[in-house]
Amino acid sequence: MPTELVMPHEAVERFFGRLIDEGPVMGPRERVSQPGFIHFDWLSDAADLRLNYQTTTIPPKKAFFPPREVLFEFELTDPLKITAVREAESFTLVGVHPCDLAALRMLDDAYAREPAEACWPANRARARVIGVDCMPDEYCFCTSTDSCYSRAACDLFLTPIERGYLVEVLTPAGEDMLRVSDVSEATDEDREQAEAFRREKAGAMTARLDATPEELAEILESEEHTELWKEIASRCYSCGSCNTTCPTCFCFDINDEFDLGLTGGRRMRSWDSCQLAEFALVAGGHNFRRLRWQRVRHRWYRKFVYLYRTFGRPYCTGCGRCSRACTADINIVDVTNEIINRARERDRQGVQG
Ligand code: SF4
Ligand code: SF4
Numbered sequence: 268m269p270t271e272l273v274m275p276h277e278a279v280e281r282f283f284g285r286l287i288d289e290g291p292v293m294g295p296r297e298r299v300s301q302p303g304f305i306h307f308d309w310l311s312d313a314a315d316l317r318l319n320y321q322t323t324t325i326p327p328k329k330a331f332f333p334p335r336e337v338l339f340e341f342e343l344t345d346p347l348k349i350t351a352v353r354e355a356e357s358f359t360l361v362g363v364h365p366c367d368l369a370a371l372r373m374l375d376d377a378y379a380r381e382p383a384e385a386c387w388p389a390n391r392a393r394a395r396v397i398g399v400d401c402m403p404d405e406y407c408f409c410t411s412t413d414s415c416y417s418r419a420a421c422d423l424f425l426t427p428i429e430r431g432y433l434v435e436v437l438t439p440a441g442e443d444m445l446r447v448s449d450v451s452e453a454t455d456e457d458r459e460q461a462e463a464f465r466r467e468k469a470g471a472m473t474a475r476l477d478a479t480p481e482e483l484a485e486i487l488e489s490e491e492h493t494e495l496w497k498e499i500a501s502r503c504y505s506c507g508s509c510n511t512t513c514p515t516c517f518c519f520d521i522n523d524e525f526d527l528g529l530t531g532g533r534r535m536r537s538w539d540s541c542q543l544a545e546f547a548l549v550a551g552g553h554n555f556r557r558l559r560w561q562r563v564r565h566r567w568y569r570k571f572v573y574l575y576r577t578f579g580r581p582y583c584t585g586c587g588r589c590s591r592a593c594t595a596d597i598n599i600v601d602v603t604n605e606i607i608n609r610a611r612e613r614d615r616q617g618v619q620g
Contacts, residue, residue: 326514370514372419406587507540
């Protein structure tokens with residue numbers, strides 16, 4: 268391992284159909300009420316699977332970290348009765364792009380840090396993952412974040428070639444999924460076609476950051492007080508869409524919901540957003556990031572400085588979702604490059620002066 272095999276076109280639907288027969292499968296499919304809109308959802312028919320799709324609005328992390336979930340139910344008896352509500356069924360997540368695979372590994376690492384979080388690794392352990400390669404649109408910049416060729420966190424990875432898919436078998440679980448499939452050994456020509464696909468992908472990437480992750484972290488650290496944060500904030504609505512669409516955001520909120528009779532209820536966990544005004548509000552009414560520009564700056568620092576310094580890589584995959592989703596048209600690549608260029612220009616003027 269890894270081994271490279273070929274799954275011909277005619278075997279693809281049969282393969283995914285068998286996975287669906289074996290257990291729950293989540294993958295990209297067209298939303299019934301919105302033709303053309305592709306999202307990750309449970310599949311009951313392999314014919315619904317769309318492996319050739321542009322980045323979804325909501326990332327596949329939702330398979331392991333749902334936007335809203337019940338952690339446990341409680342009854343206000345004496346003693347208090349608590350019943351854990353945890354899914355236990357195994358499932359398969361299919362059709363995950365390289366950038367979203369990279370994000371899964373980032374969340375593996377983030378949630379494993381002490382004090383470790385328990386739900387994410389339990390959900391990850393229930394799932395097999397199949398990745399698939401893709402072509403970028405004008406928002407993608409994964410070549411700048413080292414996520415373009417990620418094979419992290421997946422058992423099989425598919426690359427389109429003339430005969431069907433070149434299948435990289437990356438784990439024993441991946442090997443097991445292929446046990447009764449019509450696959451054959453890849454030839455040099457198949458490998459060359461997969462390589463050509465990757466070259467075409469990188470060549471088609473029009474958006475890119477003008478600095479390496481290390482340079483960017485240093486520049487941001489020196490640009491803490493740039494006026495640009497206020498300029499961006501003057502356009503930002505603090506809607507939080509940039510966070511809720513981000514595959515690497517992992518903050519959540521916890522609330523208890525009571526039944527009408529107040530005899531019990533459930534503890535809920537839901538996605539949170541550092542762009543919302545109350546995110547940094549603490550007891551006593553103090554808000555650590557009361558001003559919008561402070562929250563905008565925090566998002567950049569979180570992605571490219573704090574977590575970069577902690578984990579040695581930016582916590583941004585370059586998927587472009589935040590830019591696509593932003594109602595104020597705030598584009599992460601444009602803003603980041605503006606910060607980089609202003610900092611370099613100031614340095615140049617400093618040297619000349
Ligand atoms: S999506 Fe855009 S407008 Fe909404 S909080 Fe993020 S940057 Fe601001
Ligand atoms: S910050 Fe934006 S581009 Fe980066 S991973 Fe999150 S959604 Fe994707």
